[in-house]
Amino acid sequence: MSGAKEIKDRINTIKNTQKITNAMYLISTTKMRKAKNEYERTKPFFDMLNQEFSRMLRRVDSVDSSYFYTDEEKMGEGGAGREVCAIFVITADKGLAGSYNSNVIRETERLMKKYKKTYLYVMGEVGRAYFYKHNIPMVESYSYPAMDPSLHIARKTASAILTGFDEGLYKDVFIVYTNINGITEVVERKRILPLNRRRFLERIGPGEDSYENYEFYPSFTDVIDNVVPMYLAGFIYGAMIDSFCSEQNARMTAMNSANDNAEEIMSELSVEYNRVRQAAITQEITEVAAGAKALRRKKKKKTGEAVS
Template sequence: MGASLMEVKRRIVSTKKTGQITGAMQVVSTAKLSQIQRHTQSYQIYASKIRSVITHLAQSHLLDAKAGNAKQSSEDGSSKFSGFDMLQKRPVKKSGYLIITSDRGLVGSYNSNVIKQSLDLMKQNGCTVDNTVIIAVGGTGADFFKNRGYDVAYEHRGVSDIPTFIEVREIVRSMVTMYNSEVYDELFVCYNHFVNSLQSDFHSEQMLPISEVNLDTDSEGIEVPNAMGNEDYDMEPSGYAILEVVLPQFAESLVYGAILDAKTAEHASSSTAMKSATDNAKDIISSLELTYNRARQSAITTEITEITGATAALE
């Protein structure tokens, strides 16, 4: 009985320590969630403005890819890569998927949901290991697809808890370079969209080539109203020169917005998972303490009975 009591007591102490750790992790994740939500709100203003500019130019018929490339070639006589290359559509031989996961566990069903839903989307689009290229942001996704034989053409690990715009530029540059080099002919982004602290939904969006579908809806699939109207306006420099600069920024805004959204969902999922773990630890401790007290009471009762019996025998 003594050994059993000691074992229960050790489990109580161990579970309390685990609960303290998960409780601290919950506090940290909640703090990170609060910080990134404030950051995301300010960024959404920029993303909305650049989408508005691109949409306005599209409605002014300035997003004709052939016309844009012809204009660019006539101005500098070169065939170098330009922002207009992101508008070029071609027959799809290989599809690219930018999949955003976390680098670590302890985030509940966050990673498994993204991976499962991404695989379902690939299957729906007729993608296989042979005709699919993976761009992985996050170690969990990168390792998963590598282990299953997929071509992981690019991976980025160690995204900051509050991602910066500079981090995204390298990812966008690699994405566009691979698209221009025909590593893939279309690109989708897949990630968990933050709804609230208790819910996140899988979201996917075609990013390349840029089309009016990308422009007419925001990152949550909501139609973007045309607040600027359809009137003509003067531009300096030319509309093509403006698009040359704005199109890459638009691609950057899409990727950065997706990573911010995914990181927000990750922190929320981590906070929820750690809260659940802490609550479970409390329940286990309560059950173990009840078991310990019952065993201790039983041991004391047994000792009293033995003493009483011995006393009676002496008399």
């Protein structure tokens, strides 16, 4: 059994660790609130862009654009048997967030097994460190942190992905990120290129299609091809914000669990400390009582010898 001093030192150590976890919990709360506020300022623009994009697609029977699936490719289902794809992966820059990073990496590896070759655009130091350690090639020119999601980074990401798509390096583009579903984090895997016209048409609700016909200049394809980069940047920015908020939520959950565990351990240590302390006090009292008893015996013995 440990001594009272050792137990007291352990309790003090846990209290100091608890101060750190409490601070990390509060920091994550602040970061998540700030990121949501930034996203809310830009969300109306991209919501309107999606609506107009859907309305434009409704005015034509088919889309002759390299950014959309053709009719022969079954409206985007099944990937049309392609062998090369690009994957934009969003991880965190650090750990202490439960299974947040491992879930994203696991989903990415499952997707990679379906293609013979993949171009990885990895955001976040944890993801880059993992793929580098396992000798999985990444697009070296792409290296952005995940701790500060911004529209500027989303636009540069969309531009980098579209450049490879336009050059014919790959014909399928996916994004793997984390979204908050209620109070839990869920890994999302979505195909962002080629686009599926049918899914845009399904977004139009009742009463949203009352506008007059559009006139496209110089052509419908040119207009669509110019709108796609903005749409893609908005989607990526939303995914970055969702991932960042999910990371902070996962870290808050991990820190809250650490605090609960610390409270439980301190409770057990307090009981053990009181037991050891009580045992020490009892031993001291026993020793004092035994000493007093011995002194009384010695004094009584000396008194008896003096009388005789």
